[in-house]
Amino acid sequence: MKDSRRNYLVVGTFVIAMGAVLIAWIAVLSGRSGATDRYHVFYDNVMGLARGTEVLFEGYRVGVIDRISQAEVEGRQRFRADISVRRGWRIPEDSVAAITSGGILSAVVIGIRSGESETALAPGSEIEGEDAASLIAVATKVASTVTDVTRSLEPILEQLAEGVPGIIEDIAVLTTDLRDAVDGVNRILSPQNTGRVERSLANFEVTSASLATATGNLATTQNRLNDLLDTLHALMDRNEGALGQGIADLHHSLEAVARHIDAVSRNVEDTTRNLSELSLEVRRDPSLLIRGRELSDEAEPQ
Numbered sequence: 001m002k003d004s005r006r007n008y009l010v011v012g013t014f015v016i017a018m019g020a021v022l023i024a025w026i027a028v029l030s031g032r033s034g035a036t037d038r039y040h041v042f043y044d045n046v047m048g049l050a051r052g053t054e055v056l057f058e059g060y061r062v063g064v065i066d067r068i069s070q071a072e073v074e075g076r077q078r079f080r081a082d083i084s085v086r087r088g089w090r091i092p093e094d095s096v097a098a099i100t101s102g103g104i105l106s107a108v109v110i111g112i113r114s115g116e117s118e119t120a121l122a123p124g125s126e127i128e129g130e131d132a133a134s135l136i137a138v139a140t141k142v143a144s145t146v147t148d149v150t151r152s153l154e155p156i157l158e159q160l161a162e163g164v165p166g167i168i169e170d171i172a173v174l175t176t177d178l179r180d181a182v183d184g185v186n187r188i189l190s191p192q193n194t195g196r197v198e199r200s201l202a203n204f205e206v207t208s209a210s211l212a213t214a215t216g217n218l219a220t221t222q223n224r225l226n227d228l229l230d231t232l233h234a235l236m237d238r239n240e241g242a243l244g245q246g247i248a249d250l251h252h253s254l255e256a257v258a259r260h261i262d263a264v265s266r267n268v269e270d271t272t273r274n275l276s277e278l279s280l281e282v283r284r285d286p287s288l289l290i291r292g293r294e295l296s297d298e299a300e301p302q
Contacts, residue, residue, distance in 0.1 A: 036063060036084040037123035041097045041110070042071065044131050046079045048108030049099065055083050057112045062086050065110065081129075083110065091127065092117040099132035108132070 043049075046068055055063040063085035071080040085091070094115030101108050112127065121127065187193075 035087040037087050037089065038066070039083050039085060039091070039121065039123070039125060039127050041081045041083065041127050041129040042073055042078045043081060043099065043129050044078055046081065046099075048101075048132070049081060049110070054107075054109045055085060055097075055112065056109055057085075057089065057091070058114055059111070062089050062112075081110070083127075087123075090120045093119050093121050093125075095121070095127060096130050097127040098130035101132070 049065060049068060051065055051067060053065045054061055055065065063083055065081050066084050067082045069080050069082070071078055083097075091112065092115035094117040096113045096115070097110050098113065099108060100111040
């Protein structure tokens, strides 16, 4: 009898212990273990949310929803979600709690996007809420936007359709012009012209070299002329007195010649006249050059 009671006691104790462990494990999984801070969020639509739904902060699990209740805010019907977050977890006051889902088949959660404010919300404060975007609503909005864009493009497409023939004609003309231009370029770049251009470039290089040489020679000549001028200047500086005296003597000589130029002119004129008479007599009697004039005069009476 005592052994059976002992067995019952052991089994009961084990069952109670396992139950406690199970309850603790469930509490850990639900996020209710440990101290928490409570906040609340208002939503217009809480589809997919329920008590125990996870609360994530930038993707990290920090709490769960404790309760969802109906509330009237500023005369409008809304829903209040009370959430429990780990105690001491800092939430900036400009953070946003959005209803989101990691994928199409993933469970709906409340995802808190951290704000940039340096001030943290006090426990019990309200976190700004953001309703979930309906996939159907988003698709409808996108479809509406596409329809509006299509309607706005219809006039443009009609104008393009009307101008397509002209555009095609212009493209054909442009293609022809481009073909003619390419043919002209090919003619310009023919092998014969290419050879001429190469020879011209070679001659230009030779001419450039010759010009460079001539420039060097001109520079040398200029240097020599500069040296010659310097020498002349130095010579004039050294012989300035002698040159002055020579110029003065030349001036006196020219004055003397000018004073006697009349007498010299008369003498030259007399001499010229005598030479003319002599030449006439020699023409009449060439023997005068041999016998002389006196012998010729003596022989005349006979």
